[in-house]
Amino acid sequence: xxISVVTPVHAPSIPYLADAYESLxxxxxPDGWTWEWLVQEDGRAGKVAAALPDDxxxxxxxxxxxxxxxxxxxAMARSDGALLRVLDADDQLTAGALAREIDALVSQPxxxxxxxxxxxxxxxxxxxxxQHADPPGGxxxxxxxxxxxxxxxxxxxxxxxxxxxxxxxxxxxxGWMALPGGEDTGLLLAAxxxxxxxxxxxxxxxxxxxxxxxxxQADWTATEEWHLxxxxxxxxxxxxxxxTVGTIV
Numbered sequence: 001x002x003i004s005v006v007t008p009v010h011a012p013s014i015p016y017l018a019d020a021y022e023s024l025x026x027x028x029x030p031d032g033w034t035w036e037w038l039v040q041e042d043g044r045a046g047k048v049a050a051a052l053p054d055d056x057x058x059x060x061x062x063x064x065x066x067x068x069x070x071x072x073x074x075a076m077a078r079s080d081g082a083l084l085r086v087l088d089a090d091d092q093l094t095a096g097a098l099a100r101e102i103d104a105l106v107s108q109p110x111x112x113x114x115x116x117x118x119x120x121x122x123x124x125x126x127x128x129x130x131q132h133a134d135p136p137g138g139x140x141x142x143x144x145x146x147x148x149x150x151x152x153x154x155x156x157x158x159x160x161x162x163x164x165x166x167x168x169x170x171x172x173x174x175g176w177m178a179l180p181g182g183e184d185t186g187l188l189l190a191a192x193x194x195x196x197x198x199x200x201x202x203x204x205x206x207x208x209x210x211x212x213x214x215x216x217q218a219d220w221t222a223t224e225e226w227h228l229x230x231x232x233x234x235x236x237x238x239x240x241x242x243x244t245v246g247t248i249v
Contacts (some may be wrong), residue, residue, distance in 0.1 A: 003029070003098055004081030004167070008071035009048050013089035017051045018209065021058070023092035023206075030102055038075035039089075042068065069176040069183030076167070076175055085112045086184060090208040092121065097204035101164040106187045111139070112195025113165040115158040115188070116204030127206060130159060137201030145192035146237050154230040158197075160184035162205045163203045165191055177236070179229050186233040193241040 005024060006041070009017065026038055037058045041048040043065035052058055061073050076084060083105060087093060101114045117134050119127040135157055148157040161184060169191060177186035191197070 001033050002081035003033065003035050003083040003085055003102060003164075004076075004079035005035055005085045005087050005098075006072055006075045006079065006111065007037065007039045007087050007089050008042055008068045008075065008226075009039060009047065009089045010042045010068075011047070014047055014051050016090040017048070018053075019092055020089055021055075023094075024087070025055075025097045025131060026095065027093060028096065029099055030106075033102055035098065036079065036081060039081050040071040040075035040078075042066065042071040050213065067178065067180050067183075068158060069178045069186075072179075072183065073175040079167065082167055083164055084167050084170050086161060091161060092118070092206040092208070094203050094206060096202075098164075100200050100202060100204065104200060105164065105166065108139075108198065110196060111198045112169045113163060113188070113191045114198045114200055115140075115160070115164075116162045116200035116239075117202060118159045118162060118205045118207045119203045121208045122205040123209065130207065131155075132244055134157075134158070134201065135199050137199055140192070140197035140199050142193055142196055145197070146189060146234075146241065149189060149237075150234065154227075154234070156188065156198055158188075159205070159207070160188040161207060163188050163191075169195055173240075177233065179232075180225075182229045182233060185230075186236065189233055189237040190240055193237050193242055217246060 035057060039048055039058060039060045041062040044062045046062060049060045061074060061078055104114050105111055118130040120130055121127055145157060152220060173190045176183040
């Protein structure tokens with residue numbers, strides 16, 4: 001069995017790829033499992049391959065620039081794992097992260113996706129807890145994530161950069177939304193209204209904090225475009241929720 005790790009790349013994040021690879025290389029998977037890393041350059045600059053080691057499990061692709069959502073979807077199209085795991089180019093997996101996610105999804109067939117706790121990786125190399133209260137470890141029933149999102153100014157109760165999802169579910173939902181940002185929130189929210197999830201309380205990701213990341217921009221949540229994106233993400237999730245109970249007209 002295989003887990004496909006999906007990573008979109010744009011130029012500012014290329015220097016961090018070596019650290020992301022090392023965190024993936026050190027993962028110890030359950031017997032019978034392996035990983036592949038689908039690294040998708042958003043554009044055709046051809047600079048990504050040189051930043052990565054020669055490893056047959058690493059599959060680099062490039063294509064017409066379309067933003068992170070499009071890059072993720074093209075990477076998914078090249079994947080053949082039963083599970084898809086998000087790993088942004090500037091982040092790192094913690095020890096045992098993939099094994100914990102595989103175990104949760106294999107042992108609980110009714111679970112469609114997992115997320116986990118996160119540690120922020122600061123520029124000086126130190127780590128601090130994500131500035132957000134995690135839910136208890138265990139099952140995340142449908143509607144809970146959407147309810148939280150609607151009641152807390154478009155914030156999520158779990159971190160979308162830790163999403164591990166069954167590939168069939170991601171395909172059924174159309175993959176990541178074609179948005180200039182927030183596409184990971186869109187897929188997580190959509191998955192959460194059609195399938196139960198599972199929260200792993202042990203940290204599964206080091207979320208790098210640096211000036212070039214989109215969410216570090218001072219106006220990230222202050223623009224009209226951000227509110228339009230979040231509104232569209234919410235509307236999609238609500239429509240899917242209605243569809244699953246037969247109330248779409």
